[in-house]
Amino acid sequence: MCNVPGVPPDATPPTTDDLSRMLNQVLDGAPRPAALGPVRVHSVATEVADRLMTAVATGDYLPGERLPGERELASILDVSRATVREAIGRLQAVGIVEIKRGRTGGAYVRTSWTEATASAVRRTLLPRWPELEQLFDLRCLVEGMVARAAALRRTEEDLAAMRVALDGYARARTLGEEQAADAAFHAAVLASTGNPKIVELSRDMLTRVSLGFPVEPYGEDDPEDYQRALIEHRKIYEAIEAGDAEQAGSLAEEHFTLTSDMMRAMLGRAQGRPSG
Amino acid sequence: MCNVPGVPPDATPPTTDDLSRMLNQVLDGAPRPAALGPVRVHSVATEVADRLMTAVATGDYLPGERLPGERELASILDVSRATVREAIGRLQAVGIVEIKRGRTGGAYVRTSWTEATASAVRRTLLPRWPELEQLFDLRCLVEGMVARAAALRRTEEDLAAMRVALDGYARARTLGEEQAADAAFHAAVLASTGNPKIVELSRDMLTRVSLGFPVEPYGEDDPEDYQRALIEHRKIYEAIEAGDAEQAGSLAEEHFTLTSDMMRAMLGRAQGRPSG
DNA sequence: ATAAAAGGTATTATGTTCAGGCCATTAATC
DNA sequence: GATTAATGGCCTGAACATAATACCTTTTAT
Numbered sequence: 031m032c033n034v035p036g037v038p039p040d041a042t043p044p045t046t047d048d049l050s051r052m053l054n055q056v057l058d059g060a061p062r063p064a065a066l067g068p069v070r071v072h073s074v075a076t077e078v079a080d081r082l083m084t085a086v087a088t089g090d091y092l093p094g095e096r097l098p099g100e101r102e103l104a105s106i107l108d109v110s111r112a113t114v115r116e117a118i119g120r121l122q123a124v125g126i127v128e129i130k131r132g133r134t135g136g137a138y139v140r141t142s143w144t145e146a147t148a149s150a151v152r153r154t155l156l157p158r159w160p161e162l163e164q165l166f167d168l169r170c171l172v173e174g175m176v177a178r179a180a181a182l183r184r185t186e187e188d189l190a191a192m193r194v195a196l197d198g199y200a201r202a203r204t205l206g207e208e209q210a211a212d213a214a215f216h217a218a219v220l221a222s223t224g225n226p227k228i229v230e231l232s233r234d235m236l237t238r239v240s241l242g243f244p245v246e247p248y249g250e251d252d253p254e255d256y257q258r259a260l261i262e263h264r265k266i267y268e269a270i271e272a273g274d275a276e277q278a279g280s281l282a283e284e285h286f287t288l289t290s291d292m293m294r295a296m297l298g299r300a301q302g303r304p305s306g
Numbered sequence: 307m308c309n310v311p312g313v314p315p316d317a318t319p320p321t322t323d324d325l326s327r328m329l330n331q332v333l334d335g336a337p338r339p340a341a342l343g344p345v346r347v348h349s350v351a352t353e354v355a356d357r358l359m360t361a362v363a364t365g366d367y368l369p370g371e372r373l374p375g376e377r378e379l380a381s382i383l384d385v386s387r388a389t390v391r392e393a394i395g396r397l398q399a400v401g402i403v404e405i406k407r408g409r410t411g412g413a414y415v416r417t418s419w420t421e422a423t424a425s426a427v428r429r430t431l432l433p434r435w436p437e438l439e440q441l442f443d444l445r446c447l448v449e450g451m452v453a454r455a456a457a458l459r460r461t462e463e464d465l466a467a468m469r470v471a472l473d474g475y476a477r478a479r480t481l482g483e484e485q486a487a488d489a490a491f492h493a494a495v496l497a498s499t500g501n502p503k504i505v506e507l508s509r510d511m512l513t514r515v516s517l518g519f520p521v522e523p524y525g526e527d528d529p530e531d532y533q534r535a536l537i538e539h540r541k542i543y544e545a546i547e548a549g550d551a552e553q554a555g556s557l558a559e560e561h562f563t564l565t566s567d568m569m570r571a572m573l574g575r576a577q578g579r580p581s582g
Numbered sequence: 583a584t585a586a587a588a589g590g591t592a593t594t595a596t597g598t599t600c601a602g603g604c605c606a607t608t609a610a611t612c
Numbered sequence: 613g614a615t616t617a618a619t620g621g622c623c624t625g626a627a628c629a630t631a632a633t634a635c636c637t638t639t640t641a642t
Contacts, residue, residue: 066357066361066366066379066382066383067382067383068382068383068384069350069353069354069357069383069384069385071347071348071349071350071353072347073347074345074347077345077347078345081342081345082342085342090342103342106342106343106344107342107343107344107345108344108345109345161503164501164502164503165503167501167503168501168503168504168507171451171454171455171504172448172451172507174451175447175448175450175451178447179447225440225443225444226440227437227440227441227443227444228444228447231444231448276552
């Protein structure tokens, strides 16, 4: 379950001397290195770009769909239009959206891979891969935690919402329907924890893991992934309904390795054939 | 385990009509409300202030100790000295530190409550209490998750580090020693997950929960809390050593309710007797 | 008394964000 | 085909946060 994070085990186990030194440090209040590192703060534009990328990755806006207009986004996000433009410009730069002008203009989510996307994958993903592996691992754990809490807290209404999503998933025949049902199921599980902060955390993990690329079972990926996702969703639902926190947690941890698998596949594609 | 978050259950259960409408929404890709809300970004000064408050709350700097100088902090954090001053000014304003001038000057962590602190508690804590309850709940879950992962991943070296911290805790006779040992134990558990991102998440939760007030068993609190903490730490250690993820997780969730209990107590103090 | 080390203050420069207006482009509508 | 509306593209100026730098004041070790 989950991945083994990429921290190399210390080659030299602590000696007795080491241990007593540690003990002394603890007791004497010796020079503990303050856990303070460089501060880096997201600009508003970066934050907006992250949110939009996550919205696309989550399926809030499907391929071919249009994002809200610049003025509308500025109003929704409570930022200036210039900032929205800055953010959308980045989405365009990495090939997530395509800008159309004129009356029906706007930022449209691209349907397929572009050279810009592949190159963005190479530039963005490769250098940060070790960090990403850690984030995948953490996301598995977090989603397992969510499923555990859901199993212990879900109400009948929560279960009903999950069933609706599962039905939608099974009936879905188009890409969009599958994505929507997938998102609905995850949303229902999250909602059943009854804690909005948990929802925030989950979404934040998705943001950090996805970097704007469609990491959920979307896109041009192997249809087998959908089958796998559906089966796993059903199992997770059963565990949650049964109130079996252990089972739900384990299954969810397992389930979310799908994300890392797909990211690895994407990375392979981006390296293998540099076109789209 | 953990708290029941403050989300009132929906008074009206969904009807059959509701459910089919939901299903249609899922299948038709109906107007899904994009999960986009107003953007708010922390300033650098705020981020620095949060970090320093967390460092104090964690015990990196104990009461009576001096924080690094403004110039040094600016260097460590890679920000301008003006920003550091802005942040330290806030710590001073809420009574966390005391500024001394001259050659041995600097920001010294206050030992006891001040009127400024109590008033800051009233002004800051009260309005955000519902949100804080949600954060307490989430923190319980996260730390339970950490303990589970630790039980499954810990190495012999990790266990050794935990034992050292436990020994320090048992031997500690002064406030500072207890705090240091406490921090060391938590750090050891975190480290044993082998994933730096988990450490970040845990620290972030602490930051958001503490708001700069000493939420760990520090300060002038009931000595019983120390006993309780020591006993619980020992139990958690045993579960982690045994590799019993379930047990470790449950115990940790239980253990971290200490934080919310103490915050509630602090709130009571701040309301009850407005002096220090 | 002197020098060193710290906080306190002021100046200037830079980048980000906001607010507002105007232009260019496109497609729906008349 | 002309009009109009909705959109992205672009520009300016002000406000603000931050960085970089220098210099002053206070305190204490020497």
